[in-house]
Amino acid sequence: MKSPQRRMTKQRKKILEVLKSTRSHPTADWVYDEVKKEIPNISLGTIYRNLNVLREMGEIIELNYGSSYSRYDANSDDHYHFTCLECGQVMDVDLDMDRELDGEVADCIGGEVSYRRTEFFGYCAECSK
Amino acid sequence: MKSPQRRMTKQRKKILEVLKSTRSHPTADWVYDEVKKEIPNISLGTIYRNLNVLREMGEIIELNYGSSYSRYDANSDDHYHFTCLECGQVMDVDLDMDRELDGEVADCIGGEVSYRRTEFFGYCAECSK
DNA sequence: ATAGATGCAAAGGTTTTGCATAACT
DNA sequence: AGTTATGCAAAACCTTTGCATCTAT
Numbered sequence: 001m002k003s004p005q006r007r008m009t010k011q012r013k014k015i016l017e018v019l020k021s022t023r024s025h026p027t028a029d030w031v032y033d034e035v036k037k038e039i040p041n042i043s044l045g046t047i048y049r050n051l052n053v054l055r056e057m058g059e060i061i062e063l064n065y066g067s068s069y070s071r072y073d074a075n076s077d078d079h080y081h082f083t084c085l086e087c088g089q090v091m092d093v094d095l096d097m098d099r100e101l102d103g104e105v106a107d108c109i110g111g112e113v114s115y116r117r118t119e120f121f122g123y124c125a126e127c128s129k
Numbered sequence: 130m131k132s133p134q135r136r137m138t139k140q141r142k143k144i145l146e147v148l149k150s151t152r153s154h155p156t157a158d159w160v161y162d163e164v165k166k167e168i169p170n171i172s173l174g175t176i177y178r179n180l181n182v183l184r185e186m187g188e189i190i191e192l193n194y195g196s197s198y199s200r201y202d203a204n205s206d207d208h209y210h211f212t213c214l215e216c217g218q219v220m221d222v223d224l225d226m227d228r229e230l231d232g233e234v235a236d237c238i239g240g241e242v243s244y245r246r247t248e249f250f251g252y253c254a255e256c257s258k
Numbered sequence: 259a260t261a262g263a264t265g266c267a268a269a270g271g272t273t274t275t276g277c278a279t280a281a282c283t
Numbered sequence: 284a285g286t287t288a289t290g291c292a293a294a295a296c297c298t299t300t301g302c303a304t305c306t307a308t
Binding site: 134137138156173181 | 306
Protein backbone atom coordinates (compact mmCIF):
# COMPACT_ATOMS: atom_id res chain seq x y z
CA MET A 1 0.00 0.00 0.00
CA LYS A 2 1.37 3.33 -1.03
CA SER A 3 0.76 6.54 0.83
CA PRO A 4 -1.60 8.89 -0.95
CA GLN A 5 -0.36 11.90 -2.81
CA ARG A 6 -1.08 15.02 -0.82
CA ARG A 7 -2.82 18.05 -2.18
CA MET A 8 -2.28 21.52 -0.85
CA THR A 9 -5.82 22.75 -0.56
CA LYS A 10 -6.57 26.21 0.69
CA GLN A 11 -7.83 24.69 3.94
CA ARG A 12 -4.65 22.72 4.56
CA LYS A 13 -2.53 25.67 3.58
CA LYS A 14 -4.32 28.01 5.93
CA ILE A 15 -4.18 25.57 8.83
CA LEU A 16 -0.43 25.22 8.43
CA GLU A 17 -0.08 28.96 8.09
CA VAL A 18 -1.97 29.55 11.31
CA LEU A 19 0.20 27.03 13.12
CA LYS A 20 3.39 28.53 11.79
CA SER A 21 2.37 32.01 12.82
CA THR A 22 1.96 31.30 16.51
CA ARG A 23 4.08 30.04 19.34
CA SER A 24 1.13 29.28 21.53
CA HIS A 25 0.86 25.54 20.85
CA PRO A 26 -2.81 25.83 20.09
CA THR A 27 -5.52 23.23 20.38
CA ALA A 28 -7.54 22.01 17.40
CA ASP A 29 -10.39 24.16 18.52
CA TRP A 30 -8.31 27.32 18.56
CA VAL A 31 -7.02 26.56 15.08
CA TYR A 32 -10.62 26.05 14.00
CA ASP A 33 -11.67 29.46 15.27
CA GLU A 34 -8.66 31.10 13.71
CA VAL A 35 -9.08 29.51 10.29
CA LYS A 36 -12.81 30.18 10.32
CA LYS A 37 -12.04 33.90 10.16
CA GLU A 38 -10.90 33.41 6.59
CA ILE A 39 -12.74 30.25 5.60
CA PRO A 40 -16.00 30.63 7.49
CA ASN A 41 -17.58 27.38 6.39
CA ILE A 42 -14.66 25.10 7.19
CA SER A 43 -15.61 22.18 9.40
CA LEU A 44 -13.97 20.87 12.55
CA GLY A 45 -13.60 17.50 10.85
CA THR A 46 -11.37 19.10 8.24
CA ILE A 47 -9.24 20.65 10.96
CA TYR A 48 -8.68 17.31 12.62
CA ARG A 49 -8.08 15.47 9.37
CA ASN A 50 -5.49 18.02 8.35
CA LEU A 51 -3.77 18.13 11.70
CA ASN A 52 -3.29 14.39 11.38
CA VAL A 53 -2.08 14.68 7.80
CA LEU A 54 0.34 17.47 8.66
CA ARG A 55 1.68 15.41 11.51
CA GLU A 56 2.21 12.44 9.22
CA MET A 57 3.95 14.75 6.79
CA GLY A 58 6.25 15.84 9.60
CA GLU A 59 5.18 19.45 9.32
CA ILE A 60 3.89 19.69 12.85
CA ILE A 61 4.19 17.94 16.18
CA GLU A 62 1.32 16.77 18.29
CA LEU A 63 1.96 17.20 21.99
CA ASN A 64 0.42 14.55 24.24
CA TYR A 65 1.39 12.32 21.41
CA GLY A 66 0.23 8.81 21.00
CA SER A 67 -2.64 7.77 23.13
CA SER A 68 -5.96 9.35 23.79
CA TYR A 69 -6.26 7.84 27.24
CA SER A 70 -4.13 8.22 30.31
CA ARG A 71 -1.85 5.65 31.80
CA TYR A 72 -1.13 5.39 35.49
CA ASP A 73 2.02 4.53 37.37
CA ALA A 74 2.23 3.71 41.06
CA ASN A 75 5.93 4.54 41.04
CA SER A 76 5.61 8.22 41.76
CA ASP A 77 9.32 9.05 41.83
CA ASP A 78 10.28 11.06 38.82
CA HIS A 79 11.65 8.75 36.18
CA TYR A 80 11.86 8.40 32.44
CA HIS A 81 9.43 6.45 30.31
CA PHE A 82 9.86 4.72 27.03
CA THR A 83 7.00 4.00 24.64
CA CYS A 84 7.35 1.53 21.82
CA LEU A 85 5.94 2.88 18.58
CA GLU A 86 5.36 -0.64 17.33
CA CYS A 87 3.71 -2.54 20.16
CA GLY A 88 2.57 0.38 22.28
CA GLN A 89 4.18 -0.91 25.44
CA VAL A 90 5.21 1.68 28.02
CA MET A 91 8.16 0.97 30.27
CA ASP A 92 10.25 2.61 32.93
CA VAL A 93 13.81 3.57 32.13
CA ASP A 94 16.31 2.95 34.89
CA LEU A 95 18.48 6.01 34.55
CA ASP A 96 18.97 8.89 36.91
CA MET A 97 17.33 12.10 35.89
CA ASP A 98 19.52 15.05 35.25
CA ARG A 99 18.20 17.33 37.96
CA GLU A 100 20.40 20.25 36.93
CA LEU A 101 18.20 20.75 33.95
CA ASP A 102 15.28 21.84 36.11
CA GLY A 103 17.28 24.82 37.31
CA GLU A 104 18.38 25.74 33.82
CA VAL A 105 14.81 25.66 32.58
CA ALA A 106 13.61 27.72 35.53
CA ASP A 107 16.23 30.37 34.73
CA CYS A 108 15.35 30.27 31.08
CA ILE A 109 11.68 31.00 31.57
CA GLY A 110 12.06 33.06 34.72
CA GLY A 111 9.65 30.90 36.68
CA GLU A 112 9.63 27.78 38.80
CA VAL A 113 9.86 24.14 37.81
CA SER A 114 7.93 21.69 39.94
CA TYR A 115 8.55 18.52 38.05
CA ARG A 116 9.02 17.21 34.59
CA ARG A 117 7.97 14.34 32.42
CA THR A 118 10.24 12.85 29.80
CA GLU A 119 9.07 10.25 27.40
CA PHE A 120 11.20 8.50 24.85
CA PHE A 121 9.65 7.02 21.72
CA GLY A 122 11.16 4.34 19.57
CA TYR A 123 11.28 0.57 19.18
CA CYS A 124 11.68 -1.79 22.09
CA ALA A 125 14.13 -4.69 22.21
CA GLU A 126 11.54 -7.09 20.92
CA CYS A 127 10.21 -4.92 18.11
CA SER A 128 13.55 -3.63 16.85
CA LYS A 129 14.87 -7.11 16.07
CA MET B 130 -11.61 25.23 51.95
CA LYS B 131 -10.02 22.18 53.47
CA SER B 132 -9.31 19.01 51.58
CA PRO B 133 -11.58 16.14 52.52
CA GLN B 134 -10.47 13.36 54.76
CA ARG B 135 -9.81 10.27 52.73
CA ARG B 136 -11.23 6.86 53.50
CA MET B 137 -9.52 3.69 52.53
CA THR B 138 -12.41 1.75 51.05
CA LYS B 139 -11.92 -1.74 49.75
CA GLN B 140 -12.30 -0.36 46.22
CA ARG B 141 -9.60 2.27 46.66
CA LYS B 142 -7.35 -0.24 48.39
CA LYS B 143 -7.69 -2.76 45.63
CA ILE B 144 -7.11 -0.22 42.89
CA LEU B 145 -3.89 0.91 44.51
CA GLU B 146 -2.87 -2.69 45.05
CA VAL B 147 -3.39 -3.50 41.39
CA LEU B 148 -1.35 -0.48 40.35
CA LYS B 149 1.46 -1.34 42.72
CA SER B 150 1.63 -4.88 41.49
CA THR B 151 2.36 -4.10 37.86
CA ARG B 152 4.96 -2.24 35.90
CA SER B 153 2.83 -2.02 32.80
CA HIS B 154 1.54 1.54 33.28
CA PRO B 155 -2.03 0.43 32.74
CA THR B 156 -4.99 2.41 31.48
CA ALA B 157 -8.09 3.00 33.57
CA ASP B 158 -9.86 0.32 31.59
CA TRP B 159 -7.25 -2.29 32.35
CA VAL B 160 -7.39 -1.46 36.04
CA TYR B 161 -11.16 -1.78 35.83
CA ASP B 162 -10.96 -5.28 34.36
CA GLU B 163 -8.37 -6.30 36.90
CA VAL B 164 -10.25 -5.01 39.94
CA LYS B 165 -13.51 -6.48 38.66
CA LYS B 166 -12.05 -9.94 39.17
CA GLU B 167 -12.33 -9.41 42.89
CA ILE B 168 -15.03 -6.75 43.13
CA PRO B 169 -17.30 -7.71 40.25
CA ASN B 170 -19.82 -4.93 40.65
CA ILE B 171 -17.36 -2.05 40.86
CA SER B 172 -18.12 0.70 38.38
CA LEU B 173 -15.86 2.50 35.94
CA GLY B 174 -16.82 5.77 37.58
CA THR B 175 -15.30 4.54 40.83
CA ILE B 176 -12.10 3.63 39.03
CA TYR B 177 -11.77 7.09 37.56
CA ARG B 178 -12.69 8.83 40.77
CA ASN B 179 -10.10 6.86 42.66
CA LEU B 180 -7.39 7.29 40.10
CA ASN B 181 -7.88 11.02 40.49
CA VAL B 182 -7.90 10.83 44.26
CA LEU B 183 -4.80 8.66 44.35
CA ARG B 184 -3.06 11.09 42.08
CA GLU B 185 -4.00 13.99 44.33
CA MET B 186 -2.70 12.00 47.27
CA GLY B 187 0.59 11.57 45.43
CA GLU B 188 0.31 7.80 45.41
CA ILE B 189 0.35 7.48 41.66
CA ILE B 190 1.35 9.43 38.58
CA GLU B 191 -0.84 10.04 35.61
CA LEU B 192 1.06 9.95 32.35
CA ASN B 193 -0.22 12.27 29.60
CA TYR B 194 -0.78 14.53 32.50
CA GLY B 195 -2.79 17.67 32.32
CA SER B 196 -4.92 18.24 29.32
CA SER B 197 -7.57 16.16 27.71
CA TYR B 198 -6.96 17.56 24.28
CA SER B 199 -3.88 17.71 22.10
CA ARG B 200 -1.86 20.77 21.32
CA TYR B 201 -0.01 21.25 18.07
CA ASP B 202 3.34 22.83 17.33
CA ALA B 203 4.59 23.75 13.88
CA ASN B 204 8.14 23.83 15.16
CA SER B 205 8.94 20.19 14.59
CA ASP B 206 12.53 20.28 15.80
CA ASP B 207 12.86 18.47 19.08
CA HIS B 208 12.70 20.97 21.87
CA TYR B 209 11.54 21.24 25.45
CA HIS B 210 8.17 22.50 26.55
CA PHE B 211 7.09 24.17 29.72
CA THR B 212 3.51 24.15 30.97
CA CYS B 213 2.32 26.53 33.63
CA LEU B 214 0.25 24.78 36.27
CA GLU B 215 -1.51 28.04 37.08
CA CYS B 216 -2.48 29.63 33.78
CA GLY B 217 -2.17 26.59 31.53
CA GLN B 218 0.10 28.32 29.06
CA VAL B 219 2.48 26.11 27.10
CA MET B 220 5.76 27.55 25.93
CA ASP B 221 8.93 26.52 24.20
CA VAL B 222 12.14 26.37 26.17
CA ASP B 223 15.21 27.63 24.39
CA LEU B 224 17.77 25.15 25.58
CA ASP B 225 19.67 22.54 23.64
CA MET B 226 18.57 19.02 24.19
CA ASP B 227 21.05 16.64 25.63
CA ARG B 228 21.27 14.22 22.73
CA GLU B 229 23.60 11.83 24.56
CA LEU B 230 20.69 10.74 26.65
CA ASP B 231 18.99 9.10 23.67
CA GLY B 232 21.90 6.72 23.31
CA GLU B 233 21.93 5.93 27.00
CA VAL B 234 18.25 5.15 26.97
CA ALA B 235 18.60 2.99 23.87
CA ASP B 236 21.33 0.97 25.60
CA CYS B 237 19.28 0.72 28.74
CA ILE B 238 16.25 -0.81 27.07
CA GLY B 239 18.11 -2.60 24.30
CA GLY B 240 16.07 -0.96 21.57
CA GLU B 241 16.07 2.17 19.45
CA VAL B 242 15.11 5.72 20.34
CA SER B 243 13.50 7.77 17.59
CA TYR B 244 12.71 10.92 19.48
CA ARG B 245 11.70 12.14 22.83
CA ARG B 246 9.35 14.58 24.42
CA THR B 247 10.19 16.46 27.57
CA GLU B 248 7.72 18.63 29.33
CA PHE B 249 8.42 20.72 32.39
CA PHE B 250 5.63 21.70 34.73
CA GLY B 251 5.67 24.58 37.14
CA TYR B 252 4.82 28.25 37.38
CA CYS B 253 5.63 30.75 34.68
CA ALA B 254 7.26 34.13 35.25
CA GLU B 255 3.91 35.83 35.49
CA CYS B 256 2.24 33.32 37.79
CA SER B 257 5.16 32.78 40.17
CA LYS B 258 5.32 36.43 41.19
C1' DA C 259 -23.95 10.55 63.18
C1' DT C 260 -22.04 12.29 59.22
C1' DA C 261 -18.82 13.36 55.75
C1' DG C 262 -17.12 10.77 52.20
C1' DA C 263 -17.53 6.91 48.73
C1' DT C 264 -20.11 3.90 45.61
C1' DG C 265 -23.04 2.22 41.57
C1' DC C 266 -25.58 3.28 37.94
C1' DA C 267 -26.65 5.78 34.07
C1' DA C 268 -26.64 9.87 31.70
C1' DA C 269 -23.96 13.69 30.05
C1' DG C 270 -19.60 15.93 28.61
C1' DG C 271 -15.88 17.12 25.69
C1' DT C 272 -12.60 15.77 22.15
C1' DT C 273 -11.67 13.26 18.02
C1' DT C 274 -12.99 10.22 14.21
C1' DT C 275 -15.86 8.67 10.35
C1' DG C 276 -19.47 7.69 6.57
C1' DC C 277 -21.21 9.63 2.75
C1' DA C 278 -22.33 12.58 -0.98
C1' DT C 279 -20.22 16.48 -3.18
C1' DA C 280 -16.44 19.41 -4.62
C1' DA C 281 -11.74 20.44 -5.93
C1' DC C 282 -6.76 19.58 -6.91
C1' DT C 283 -3.31 17.87 -10.23
C1' DA D 284 -10.51 11.73 -15.37
C1' DG D 285 -9.39 10.10 -11.34
C1' DT D 286 -7.99 10.55 -6.86
C1' DT D 287 -7.95 13.19 -2.77
C1' DA D 288 -10.27 16.52 0.24
C1' DT D 289 -14.35 18.84 2.12
C1' DG D 290 -18.71 19.74 4.82
C1' DC D 291 -22.03 17.99 7.49
C1' DA D 292 -23.79 15.17 10.91
C1' DA D 293 -23.63 11.16 13.43
C1' DA D 294 -20.85 8.10 16.04
C1' DA D 295 -17.03 6.76 18.87
C1' DC D 296 -14.30 7.27 22.68
C1' DC D 297 -12.58 8.35 27.16
C1' DT D 298 -13.77 10.67 31.30
C1' DT D 299 -16.75 13.13 34.45
C1' DT D 300 -20.93 13.88 37.08
C1' DG D 301 -25.77 13.84 39.40
C1' DC D 302 -28.22 11.37 42.47
C1' DA D 303 -29.83 8.06 45.68
C1' DT D 304 -27.77 4.71 48.60
C1' DC D 305 -24.26 2.85 51.34
C1' DT D 306 -20.09 2.85 54.49
C1' DA D 307 -15.90 4.07 56.85
C1' DT D 308 -14.58 6.63 60.75
